[in-house]
Amino acid sequence: MAMTITEKILAEHAGLDKVVPGQLITAQLDLALANDITGPVSIREFEKFGVETVWDKTKVALVPDHFTPNKDIASAELSKALREFAKKQGIVHYWEQGRVGVEHCLLPEQGVTLPGDVIIGADSHTCTYGALGAFATGVGSTDLAAGMATGEAWFRIPESIKFIFKGTNFQPWVSGKDLILYTIGKIGVDGARYRAMEFTGEGIAALSMDGRLTMCNMAVEAGAKNGIIPPDEKTLAYVNERAKRSYKVYHSDPDAQYVEVYEWDVADIPLQVAFPHLPENAKPVSEGKGIKIDQVVIGSCTNGRLEDMQVAAQILKGQKVHRDVRLIVIPGTQDIYKQAMQEGLIDIFIDAGAVVSTPTCGPCLGGYMGILAKGERALSTTNRNFVGRMGHPESEVYLSGPAVAAASAVTGEISHPEEVL
Numbered sequence: 001m002a003m004t005i006t007e008k009i010l011a012e013h014a015g016l017d018k019v020v021p022g023q024l025i026t027a028q029l030d031l032a033l034a035n036d037i038t039g040p041v042s043i044r045e046f047e048k049f050g051v052e053t054v055w056d057k058t059k060v061a062l063v064p065d066h067f068t069p070n071k072d073i074a075s076a077e078l079s080k081a082l083r084e085f086a087k088k089q090g091i092v093h094y095w096e097q098g099r100v101g102v103e104h105c106l107l108p109e110q111g112v113t114l115p116g117d118v119i120i121g122a123d124s125h126t127c128t129y130g131a132l133g134a135f136a137t138g139v140g141s142t143d144l145a146a147g148m149a150t151g152e153a154w155f156r157i158p159e160s161i162k163f164i165f166k167g168t169n170f171q172p173w174v175s176g177k178d179l180i181l182y183t184i185g186k187i188g189v190d191g192a193r194y195r196a197m198e199f200t201g202e203g204i205a206a207l208s209m210d211g212r213l214t215m216c217n218m219a220v221e222a223g224a225k226n227g228i229i230p231p232d233e234k235t236l237a238y239v240n241e242r243a244k245r246s247y248k249v250y251h252s253d254p255d256a257q258y259v260e261v262y263e264w265d266v267a268d269i270p271l272q273v274a275f276p277h278l279p280e281n282a283k284p285v286s287e288g289k290g291i292k293i294d295q296v297v298i299g300s301c302t303n304g305r306l307e308d309m310q311v312a313a314q315i316l317k318g319q320k321v322h323r324d325v326r327l328i329v330i331p332g333t334q335d336i337y338k339q340a341m342q343e344g345l346i347d348i349f350i351d352a353g354a355v356v357s358t359p360t361c362g363p364c365l366g367g368y369m370g371i372l373a374k375g376e377r378a379l380s381t382t383n384r385n386f387v388g389r390m391g392h393p394e395s396e397v398y399l400s401g402p403a404v405a406a407a408s409a410v411t412g413e414i415s416h417p418e419e420v421l
Contacts, residue, residue, distance in 0.1 A: 002253035004160040005230050006196040009135040009250050013118045021159040021259075029059065030117035030134075032147040033093075035103055035361075036064035038122030040081040045145035054089050055151035061093035061112055062086050063103035066361040071368040101333025101359040104128040104217060104301035108209075109333055111242030115231045115249050120144060120153050125301050125383065127219045131212035132239060133231035133249060138220060158225040159259040160196040160252075165203030169267040173417050175311070176211030177303060177381065177401035179203065180218045181272035185282030186262070192224035195259065198252065199229045203266035209238045210307035217302050218383050221279040273379075273414060274399035277387045285404050288414030292324075295378040296409040297390075298402050299330025299357070300364045303381035306336050308402040313345040315406035315417050321353035322412030328370045330357045354409070366390045372397075379408050 001018045003011065011019040013027035034042050039062050046054075054060050062082050067075035079097075086094035093112055100106065104125050107113045115133035119126060122144040129136035139153065147153045163183060184191070197219045204212065212229050219227025229235075230251045239247070271285040298304075298312050309331060321327045329349045331337035337359065340346050349356050363370030364382040372378055372391030378398065380390065385397035398414065407417040 002255040002257065004196065004198060004252045004256040004258070005133065005250045006135055006160055006198070006226060006228055007157060009116055009118060010155060010157060019157045021157050023157045024154065025157065026152050026154050027118050029120060029147050029151050029153055031059050031061060031113060031119045032144055033061035033063065033103065033107070033119070033121040033126065034141070034144055035066050035123055036068060036075070036078045036082055037066045038141045038144065040078050041141035042122055042145040042148065043081055043085045045142050046148055049145070049149050051149045054091070054148045057090045058092045059151070060091050060148055061107060062091055063095060063106060064097065064100055065102050065359070066365065067367055068097050068100065068360060069358065099334060101336070102301045102304055102361055105304050105332030105336065108132060108213060109242065109335060111239070111244050114239060114243055114245070114247035115235065116247050120147050124220045125217050127224065127227045128213055128217040128301060130216040130219065130226050130228035131209065133229065133235060135226055135228065137226045156194070158194055158196045160198050161192055162258040162261045163197060163199050164261065164263040165199070165201040166263060166265045167267050168202050168206040171267065171270055173403035174266070174269060174271055175401045175403070176207050176214040178269060178272040179266070180215045181274050181279065181282040181399065182269045184218065184222045184279050185272070187222055189221060189278055189280045190223045192219065192222040194223070194225050197222065197224045197227045199227065204229060205232060208307055209234060210305040213305065214302055218279065221383060271404055271416060272400065273404060274385055276385055276396040276398065279383070279385060279399060285400070285414065285416050288398065291414045292377065292412060293379045293398070293408055293414065294324065294376040295326045295328070295370060295372065296405050297328045297330070297363050297370055297378060297380040297382060298405050299328070299332065300361065300382040301332065302383045303402050304330055304332030304336065306339055308381065309336065309340045309345050310343070312402045312406040313348040315403060315420055316352040316410070317348050319352055319410045319420060321409050324412050325409050327352070327354040327409040328357060328363060329354045330362065331359055333359055363390055379405055379414060381405050
């Protein structure tokens with residue numbers, strides 16, 4: 001029986017020859033992860049089970065990234081809970097401040113997430129790892145606790161939607177962020193509810209791994225159960241530099257069944273900006289002309305990777321941030337930060353007038369390092385622009401890729417990079 005890549009991964013991890021959409025299964029896990037917000041809740045639930053140890057200390061990841069370095073006493077207590085549990089359990093994949101990064105940038109970089117894995121995370125953007133050809137999805141803290149205890153999780157097999165991006169003639173500066181914003185703009189924030197979003201085509205093959213990770217990161221913004229990209233030579237080159245264990249590559253059968261198929265030519269997709277207050281409110285950047293902004297954030301698990309830093313620096317080099325704008329740049333991991341330093345990117349950011357932060361989720365969730373006041377407007381490379389997402393409920397968040405963000409920081413209003421260069 002023909003199956004999609006998502007169905008094949010779940011079938012094998014359930015010990016079944018085949019599965020069909022709607023079927024309930026229990027699957028073996030390759031990784032269970034949590035952060036400093038969700039982890040302490042999972043730990044409390046885990047301890048209620050009366051289980052002494054996690055099922056496999058090499059298959060649990062705890063990443064204190066949301067409020068670190070700790071912003072207050074409450075966040076310090078959250079980090080302490082994570083730290084003490086990791087030490088008590090002998091958790092292998094735990095990173096202290098100074099070594100930690102934004103979780104969905106850090107784990108692929110460190111070779112912790114691999115093709116063919118089944119991964120659950122108490123963070124909705126766990127779907128990022130689908131870019132490696134893994135089944136990865138967000139769960140609640142209680143489900144995560146059960147996963148840490150048993151090494152298993154239950155799933156309903158999702159239906160799959162196929163997105164084919166034809167051609168490689170990208171418009172200038174268009175990236176994976178623009179492709180996913182365009183996609184969400186077409187299908188809506190409920191358009192892939194509990195479905196697998198499978199991204200294919202020449203346009204996807206042309207993207208870097210950084211661009212692919214960005215696309216799968218935002219699958220959840222369309223309501224998807226997971227986003228996934230079948231592995232190719234580019235995937236394997238990335239993975240083989242990092243993998244410390246074996247993995248298995250899966251691909252969809254040519255006659256696999258999809259509930260919907262969308263097909264677009266990348267040449268027809270301009271730079272995108274998602275207007276308040278939903279990611280589906282995506283429009284060409286030209287429609288944002290004249291909209292003044294108070295703050296720009298370049299970073300997060302969506303666009304905090306090296307390629308994003310390089311694109312932003314390419315536009316900001318020799319420029320100055322507009323006097324009415326605050327620009328915050330946050331490399332996703334310490335390795336990305338270090339590489340950006342070695343390439344002179346940090347000098348470019350600081351010379352332009354930006355704040356450069358240690359890796360943190362910070363402003364993305366309205367945590368710290370860039371909270372918006374009443375009436376303020378931000379343009380951000382993050383993944384959500386809901387009401388109050390980055391601060392005051394009467395503030396506004398616009399979403400874009402790093403090219404538009406950097407250009408807009410210079411002009412003081414939403415702008416195409418060509419207006420700066």
